Amino acid sequence: MIARLGKNIYMILIFLFLYAPVAVLIVFSFNKTRSRAVWGGFTLEWYRKLFQNVDILRALQVTLIVAVVSALVSTVIATITCIGLNSLNRRLRSLIMNVTYIPNITPDLVTGVSLMLLFYFIGLKTGFATLLLAHIAFNIPYAILSISPKFRQLDRNLFEAALDLGCKPRQAIIRVILPEIMPGIVTALILTFTLSIDDFVISYFTAGNQVSTLAITIYSMARKSVNPQINALSTLMFLTVLVLLLLVNIRTTRDLRDKQNQGDLRK
Amino acid sequence: MRMRRLAYPYVLWMAVFTVAPLMLVAFYALTAYDADGRLFFTLQGFRNVFATDNTVAFNLFGLADLLGFNLQVPIYINVLAKSLEIALISTVVCLLIGYPAAYILAKRSRARRGQSNFWLFLFIMPMWMNALLRTYAWLALLEPMGIVNTFLGYLGIGPFQFIYNDFGIGLGMVYNYLPFMVLPIHSVLVKISPSLIEAAEDLGADSTRTFLRVTFPLSLPGILSGINMVFMPAMTTFLIPDLLGGGRYLLIGNAIERQFMVSRDMTTGSALSILLMIFVLASMRILTKYEQESSEGGLLA
Structure with a gap:
């Protein structure tokens, strides 16, 4: 009984620790005074100011364009790559997959710095293009890792059957393979979009000083002074990421359940 | 099958955007540009890192004071x-x-399976919020006139200096x-077969002993991967010391960031990055x- 109470109190404290900052941020985005500690009444003032802040709106635009384009491009590249990987021999495939894992074990800081050096080396001036390239680069491994498991579940005979029934390889891919791996593709799209919006470190090193994403803007605002607009912006970003990740989460749990059901059926 | 050709563009991409950048870090750590913009070989970067003309007292965990x-x-x-x-x-x-x-x-x-x-x-949910925003939120909570200090003020204690240290x-x-610590440990703990715990209890172990001799050893892989997942970002972050340290703190992440973004010294910055990479990879290896x-002879079901 006492042990149970102790456990509950412990978990409550942990959750308090985890959620207090988030709650404070959200609550104080509606605070009338500039203070981050004293409540001065409800207002939507900061949201209004936020939507009139040209810097932030421009950063939002950059963030969204980079997120959408990098998600699409990296998912397309990953899909094509996975189709190719599937018909490679095991040794070559595992070599490629091992190199694909490298960005996952490299600290973000080093990834950001190394990409910056790459752009410097080939003489590409940092700006929108380098930012976009960097995002595609760090997204591709995650897209591949979302899509490649689908190929492991894929029945190899399906493709052969399509060819036997008179499909050209291209038709077989579009009509047979793609629909089969579609869940992986959608997960890859959402995941890469979210990672791109969420990224700060790599953007910071590859965007240069002319272009700025939301995260970079928040960083420079947070370093300068107290600004409740950051709270308002944080609240909106948190909700956006929350909705997106809920979608991913629901998808993966459903996939998992489907897989389990399939497994049950096979038994 | 001709399909395999579809993987080739990615191999090229990987060479350019994964392998080449890391090689370039090593390359720039050993080169610098002269006045005419030509590259030349130099050890100046590493010399700066290990420069002995500007030293400070080494005091890891306060050991120097203690001993x-x-x-x-x-300095670096x-x-x-x-x-x-x-x-x-x-x-820890x-x-x-x-x-x-x-x-x-x-x-x-x-x-309860469902809940x-x-x-x-x-x-996990708070983890989805941008690290930058979460860190910024703590700034608001902990600053000298912040919520925690205001609250403590009502109780008649403080104010304490929570940040910038x-x-x-x-x-x-x-x-x-x-x-990052909780998730891997959790996933290992859930997989431990309940029959092992029951067996330990049947054999007369009380709950403390069961935990120490059965559950804890079996959860070691989770602990190790948790340590790995916490230590690496903690070692390399520059965001957290920058915001919560008030820009006065110099950790290795800030040092690298400043070399590249403030001093524009790519040679020293790259040398520091190499040092950090070696350090992180070595600890991962260990x-x-x-x-x-620890997983040899493991009993994980």
């Missing part, structure tokens, strides 16, 4: 030691706070990386070695 020695080391070595100290302490605190949480969550997961995911989900940075790290040793 009464005075060791002068290059001290920065690395300071980063290591804060990262290690944060990792994450483990101490995270293990019981993972244990309780795992128990709930097994007791389990909900608690875990609640636990080791405590603030450590707290920021623990907050940001706690889920951990995976432990992991292999």
Whole structure:
């Protein structure tokens, strides 16, 4: 009984620790005074100011364009790559997959710095293009890792059957393979979009000083002074990421359940 | 099959965007541009890192004070030691706070299949918020006139200086990386077969002994991968010390960031990055070695 109470109190404290900052941020985005500690009444003032802040709106635009384009491009590249990987021999495939894992074990800081050096080396001036390239680069491994498991579940005979029934390889891919791996593709799209919006470190090193994403803007605002607009912006970003990740989460749990059901059926 | 050709563009991409950039870090660590913009070989970067003309007293974990020695080391070595100290302490605190949480969550997961995911989900949710924003939120909570100090003021204590010191940075790290510790431990704990626990109890072990001799050893792989997942970002972050340290703190992450973004000294910055990479990879190597040793003869179902 006492042990149970102790456990509950412990978990409550942990959750308090985890959620207090988030709650404070959200609550104080509606605070009338500039203070981050004293409540001065409800207002939507900061949201209004936020939507009139040209810097932030421009950063939002950059963030969204980079997120959408990098998600699409990296998912397309990953899909094509996975189709190719599937018909490679095991040794070559595992070599490629091992190199694909490298960005996952490299600290973000080093990834950001190394990409910056790459752009410097080939003489590409940092700006929108380098930012976009960097995002595609760090997204591709995650897209591949979302899509490649689908190929492991894929029945190899399906493709052969399509060819036997008179499909050209291209038709077989579009009509047979793609629909089969579609869940992986959608997960890859959402995941890469979210990672791109969420990224700060790599953007910071590859965007240069002319272009700025939301995260970079928040960083420079947070370093300068107290600004409740950051709270308002944080609240909106948190909700956006929350909705997106809920979608991913629901998808993966459903996939998992489907897989389990399939497994049950096979038994 | 001709399909394999579809993988070739990615191989090229990987060479350019994964392999080449890392090679370039090594390359720039050993070269610099002269006045005419030509590259030349130099060890100046590493010389700057290990420069002995500007040394400070080495005081890892306050050992120098404790044991009464005075060791002068290059500044950057001290920065690395300071980063290591804060990262290690944060990792240990994450483990101490995270293990019981993972244990309780795992128990709930097994007791009630449906609800389990909900608690875990609640636990992971804050992690989805941008690290930058979460860190910024702590700034608001902990600043001298912030909420915590205001609250403590009502109780008649404080105000305390929570930020712009080791405590603030450590707290920021623990907050940001706690889920990275809890998740792997949780996933290992849930997989431990209940029959092993029952067997230990049947054989007469009380619950403490069962935990120490059965559950804990079996959860070691989770602990090791948790340590790995917390230590690495804690060692390399520049965001947390920058915001919660008020820009006055120099950890290895900030040092690298400043070399590239403020001093524009790519040679020293790259040399520091190489040093950091070697350090991080070496610690990962040690951990995976432990992991292999501890998983030999494992009983995981």
